[in-house]
Each structure stands twice: as structure tokens, then as C-alpha cells.
Amino acid sequence: MKKDKLIVSNRSALARKYGQQHKSILADLQSIVQSDKKRGLSTVIVFADDAAAMKKYKAPAVKDAANARQNKLAIDALYRYFQPDYLLLAGAQDVIPFQPLANLLYSEDDEDETIPSDLPYACEAAYSTNPGKFIAPTRVVGRLPDVPGSSNPAYFRSLVKDVTGSKPGKTKDYQQYFSVSVHDWRLSTQESLTRIFGHHRQLQVSPAKGPQWTSAQLKPRAHFINCHGSLEDPCYYGQKGSKYPEAVNAALLAKKISKGTIVAAECCYGAQLYDPSLTETDQLSIANSYLLHHALAFTGSSTIAYGPAEGQGLADLLTQYFLANVIKGASTGRALLEARQRFLDEMGPTLDPYELKTLAQFYLLGDPSLVLTAAPPKTMELRSNRRGNLAAKGIAFNSFITIPRAVAAKKSSTTMQKGLQLLLKTKKFGQAPNKKVFENTPKAAPLARGIKSMQAPVKFHVYSASSFHGKFKDTKVLVVKERNGDIIGYREYVRR
Secondary structure (H helix, E strand, O other), X not given: OOOOEEEEEOHHHHHHHHHHHHHHHHHXXXXXXXHHHHOOOOEEEEEOOOHHHHHHOOOOOOOOOOOHHHHHHHHHXXXXXXXXXXXXXXXXXXXXXXXXXXXXXXXOOOOOOEEEEOHHHHEOOOOXXXXXXXXXXXXXXXXXXXXOOOOOOHHHHHHHHHHHOOOOXXXXXXXXXXXXXXXXXXXXHHHHHHHHHOOOOOEEEEOOOOOOOOHHHHOXXXXXXXXXXXXXXOEEEOOEOOEOOEEEEHHHOXXXXXXXXXXXXXXXXXXXXXXXXXXXXXXXXXXXXXXXXXXXXEEEEOOOOEEOOOOOOOHHHHHHHHHHHHHHOOEHHHHHHHHHHHHHHHHOOEOOHXXXXXXXXXXXXXXXXXXXXXXXXXXXXXXXXXHHHHHHHHHHHHHHOEOOEEEOOOOOOHHHHHHHHHHHHXXXXXXXXXXXXEEEOOXXXXXXXXXXXXXXXXXXXXXXXXXXXXXXXXXXXXXXXXXXXEEXXXXXXXXX
């Protein structure tokens, strides 16, 4: 039974969270259905815990709302039944859980034991905690969150009103932008902005700018932020040397954000959703705050993110691809799917562990079916054809993208050891940086047969070192790529 859009939530989880007021959430979901109908979309709401409905749809019902496996199995079955063009998860992680993926980089330099992720919901692959199983995204997915732990339905109603009242603007509406960057990463941010907008003249740098941004500064509908983020913290931070001033404060966004704003944040924990009552400030997360103040789409990371201080890589790429795609006329959900696929296409065929983490940690907050800029009629395509192309491309990644697995560090050749030592010295790593080794085994793709250089395993030698500045941890990373005992490249990343 084909539907254009599938909304999945959990009625019992909503009832536990809101009591009798959960009926307000149910009414809000119905208003999305009616709004979609006016937009020409056929939409169905399914509560994953509704045993009768799930049986009808040939899907296993969710018995424990917090169980990630049950939710993945249920949503996969519903997706197969309805074959929607858009999948909307309604609620924060205490309604529909994130999928917990293992962090291959877990260490004293990267303290994320798991990566809360919506990527598995965008993939055909079965439930797993291995992020390497989800390198073939094919689905357009977004999450319209409420506030974790909150029992007040007013927040969700506000977001729904913005969704149902949204109308596509013009491309020029998103050509002006607000952007703030850490001083030490300003060159990287300038390059990102030039790629998206053609210039970087509107870039603000912290320090010395922020967090008291004016309404005029925050008025542009495209926001691109490349700053530090912190766990369960309502602020993003700038940096210059050992100074980490506030750059964006969630408490200072009210009445300053234009309706229809889209946000791409590279920051660590940039899109984290948390229960504000359990924090010192009792303040909503930045992502929740942006949406409350009428932003329509927000992409960011659930955990510690990385990118280069200069040049482009990791978080830089995924966020800029997303923002550029939305401005060009893609729905917000398709914008992220295409960004994920482009990231895989350009980073492949061998992903290092940081690239794999980046793919897993960024997700979309907002209704994935919203188109914020109207595409010119001559470029319009049938949505079904476009989805077919994206699905085929996503599935193809399984045939050639290889994933890293941790291996024991073995003694390298003398030449290799000298090369590694020279790089560590040149890049100013200390005497004993933390080291991990990962290996990618190439897949037997038909075009690679007979080409020995494409069949040899690739190793990534990962070195990391951290320093502390109060509550902030500076982590720098060197990833050295080896094939057949030779260094064939290296990458430098820093903790966002």
C-alpha cells in the first residue's frame, strides 16, 4: 500500500510522558496529515506499539518503547509495507529511540561509547550496533522532536504549527546567511561558505563576536555554525588559543530567528536532545531552541564531531552538502540523504573510522517532506523516479565501500616506521600519542578484479592527543593511510 509519507510514533510512550494531554499530540499529528493532503501528499500515521494496526501492516509491534531493536524491526517492516517517499519519526528519543551504534574510536580522547543515530532508520540493513552495517542509506528520514522528559505538549504544537504553515520561498531568500566560526578554524569555514554561497563576507568569528547577536544578524534564513559544542550544554563556544567564549547561547535566540530558517551545525553534540530539567541551567538544547523559535530544519551531530582546522573534511562536508541541497530546492530529508550519499561517494571506497563516525552521528531534526525553496519548473522531476535513483545509488555502496575494523598494531617496516615518526614530528605530536590501527579489506567489485592495487588491504594508523582548558578538551588527530607498506596519504582532524 503505497503512501507518500509515513509518520511513526508510539502512543503508549506519549501517554506515559504527557498523561491525558497526549491527545494534544495525536491531534497535532492529524493536523500534519491534513496539511500534507493540501500539499498533495498522502500521509499515514502508525503507532508502533499498536498491536492490531501493526499486525494489519505485517509488522512486529513495539512492546518496549525504549528498545532500539524492536523499533528498528517495526519501522523497517512499516517501510516495506507503505514504501513511503518520506519517513517522519514523531518525538524525541524517549518516544522513538535513537539507534545506538558502537564508536570504534572510544578512548580517553573520544569518550563517546556509543553514537545515538537515526542513520539505521534510513538504511535497509537489519538491526545492528555496528555502524559499518549502515553504509547504504536509501531512505528520506527526519525526526520532529518534542522535548525529552517534558510533559508539556505546547512545544510540539509550536513545531507542528510551523510545519503546517510552511510554504516554499525563493532561492534568494536563503542567499543571505548567518555564520559563526571558531577563530582557529576560520579558514576552513570560509571555504565551506564559499562553496555554499559563493563568498564568505558574512562570516562572524568568535572571539570576539557573539553571543549577543542582534535580530538583524540572525535574520537570514540560512545558518552555518562551526564552533565547539559540549555535552548537555545550551551553548556553542568559540576559541582562540586557550580562550573559549560563548558564541551562541540558546537563551538568546528568542524573537530573533526568522520563520523557515535552516541550520547546519558542525559542533560536537550540536544537535543533541536532552532533558533540560536534568541540567544545571534548565535550558533547552540549542537544537530544540532553534526549532521552538521557528527554524524548520536542523542538522547536527549527536556526539563528538571532527573536521580539519584548515581545508575540508568530515563535518564540514556533510553539513555544507545538506545546506546547499536545501537551498537548491530539495526537501530537507532528501537534502540529507543526498548529502550522505555524496559524502560516501567522495570519501570511499575506504572509509577511515572518523568518516564512519561522521556518517553515523549527523541527523535531521524537522519534517523531511518540507521544501523550503521552490525549484524552477524546468528542473522538476517525478519524485518516484528520483527516489528510485537514490535507492539504487544507496544500495550500490554496499558493493564497494569498505569499513574499518580495529586490528592489533604490528611492527611496521623500517621505512614505514621512519615515515610515521617523521609525520608525528612534523605535526607536533608528543612522545606518546594514543594509537589505534584499523584495516579495510577491499570488496571484490567486478571493475576491480585484476587490479592488484585495488585489492590490497588499506590500513589507517590513527594517532590522537588531547589537552585541557578548563571544561574544554582539545583533541587533534592524525590519520595515516597505508597500502602495501607504503604511506599513501594522511589527514588531520580536530575535535569540534
